[in-house]
Amino acid sequence: MYKMFSNFKKQLRKFIKDERGVTAVEYAIIAVVISGxxxxxxxxxxxEALKDAIEQVKTNLGTAKTNGTPPQ
Structure with a gap:
């Protein structure tokens, strides 16, 4: 029983010290925060203001493309 517990502690320490994949987890957390x-x-x-501004830019670009003149 003691040997099994000792082996478990050894494996746990090894797991805690292992830093492989940590960067991927950090990037995933950052991506979730930015998405939120x-x-x-x-x-x-x-x-709503951003959507309106984007729509206005889209309209102005379409007008400039079809008329060949810059929007006023």
């Missing part, structure tokens, strides 16, 4: 911030931004008043 984007969702919050686009589901708020700021999101």
């Amino acid at each position: 911030l984007i969702l919050i931004a686009f589901n708020s008043e700021l999101g």
